[in-house]
Amino acid sequence: MRYKITLSYDGASFCGWQSQPSGGSVQDAVEAAVQKLFGCKAAVVGSGRTDAGVHALAQVAHFDSEKVLPLKNVVGGLNAYLPDAVRVTEAECVDGTFDARKSVKKKTYMYIMYDGTVTPLLETRALKVDELDEVAMNRACAELVGTHDFATFKAAGSSAKTSVRTVFDAHVERKGRLYLFFITADGFLYNMVRIITAQLVKIGGGEEVDIKALMEKRDRTAAKETAPAKGLYLYRVEY
């Protein structure tokens, strides 16, 4: 039986999604819980990596098990074995053609910025900024939509074959003193959202940045900054 699970986690507690020899990853935690619940080892395949400190509201993963359990027990049982910082929110049975990584059609990330007093309640959850001009940020976001070569916004160490991606939507919503940047694409390059966010913060702060011209350079050195991981959330994965 192939199970598809949806997960939420607080990235501050982990070294990222991807399994590490030293442990401490979300994947390690989930694989350990699956082994305890189903009584056998199983590889848990995520929709993609999230870096250390990056949160997930809805990461998706799959694993196979010969043992069949009611879906309610899969959710409850995994949560009983998982650390508090990871929760399984949903479980489904899927056929063997479903692959949490390869079947992805769209992914959405959210980046949270806030303009307010320093507080430990947001310190690991959002980026503190000064007041931003969300109209200017949304003008820049509009330039990102479409199929483009995003090499400018790709960190070194990416193993992606091509840096062409299709962005379906990108926009900033201001909610009081919070600024939420949403971006939906068929896939993301290494650190792509965080590199774009760093440019958006500059634009929102009044700097003249031509994001289209940056993109056309196809050169990472044109956009050096990377916004911190702590403000980034894997928001939705669509299949």
Added chain:
Amino acid sequence: MRYKITLSYDGASFCGWQSQPSGGSVQDAVEAAVQKLFGCKAAVVGSGRTDAGVHALAQVAHFDSEKVLPLKNVVGGLNAYLPDAVRVTEAECVDGTFDARKSVKKKTYMYIMYDGTVTPLLETRALKVDELDEVAMNRACAELVGTHDFATFKAAGSSAKTSVRTVFDAHVERKGRLYLFFITADGFLYNMVRIITAQLVKIGGGEEVDIKALMEKRDRTAAKETAPAKGLYLYRVEY
């Protein structure tokens, strides 16, 4: 020199504000930081206690020190010695007539409820609820405003001489899937906000609760439930 400081903290990391023989309180952490920065012991007096798990966006406290430091160094220095879960956001010099506890004129608490997917990102920060009727909740809130005997909403163990308090404002704001309950008063009884919140959640969920009749009973057994500490925030203290 008397210093007035404003603090924000994540209550999940502490056994509450009030100093405990076993340590682990916010007050203990602040007193230790003051001792390190100023080189002498000083009692740090807070505007009031917050229970274990209760957060603060703006707790206020004072302490005296013979050594005088620039205010910027007070903020930076205390933060250097404090655990990450407490931040000093402001420091002021005040005269000796100011008392963080006795001079309080108004306090505001906020209680956060959310209707959404289970997520560890909100688990220690808010109360998960089903969809609530904020119009009904606001009708009940209106009954709380004014000078009343709040004995119904006072937990055992309170040392308050009188249970009469003046509520200046009480209202619920719905923001998407969040419900924020704000209440401002000249003072609060032990667990008062959490006991009122528990009734508001029932009212928002469609139960017929006459909050005015409950209040007039002046009897805690009429309102047994207490909402968990994790959703409660000390929001503002006014002098």
